[in-house]
Amino acid sequence: EVQLVEFGGGLVQPGRSMKLSCVASGFTFNNYDMAWVCQAPKKGLEWVATITYDGSSTYYRDSVKGRFTISRDNAKSTLYLQMDSLRSEDTATYYCARHSRITQAMDAWGQGASVTVSS
């Protein structure tokens, strides 16, 4: 069974940093691109970042470029999102998702990690 489990959410002050992790199981992690998608409270889905299967390429939405870093450790089947210089508008639930290169869709999702940026 494919499983994605996020860790690391919580309350953080504006300007500070937080790192999310997503541990994958039930599939060959290094065969898949991975993504982070966020959802602000009572709002819709927003793509945040994607990393290719081998970590060689990364892509970000404009609002997080230079502040967030997506990375992966294929030996540990783990995806990361380092979030620096956090702003109140980054408050959201962050989902990690498995991305299929064939279908260009996200076919497995974690349960989400809640991040609240507030003083």
Add this chain to the structure above:
Amino acid sequence: DIQMTQSPHSLSASLGETVSIECLTSEGISNYLAWYQQKPGKSPQLLIYYTSGLQDGVPSRFSGSGSGTQYSLKISNMQPEDEGVYYCQQGYKYPWTFGGGTKLELK
């Protein structure tokens, strides 16, 4: 960025009814259009990929169609478990973008 215009914003359907949700894109996306369902307090689940591909385990009453800049999701024979919010998403070009969502309720 590719803009995704999803409609309607919300709708209600009776048991057994057929409903459609539309998604217009601001430019052509070569059919790289996916549909997701999200139930309250849960993570999104993939329903349809590449416009009309049915994800494993998804009931056949869900179907997708479209081309160019116009895409749609059809739900035939509405069931109680189909309540939720539906999102379209383009995977053609970065940044990937989602539609604003359609809330579907059982009448």
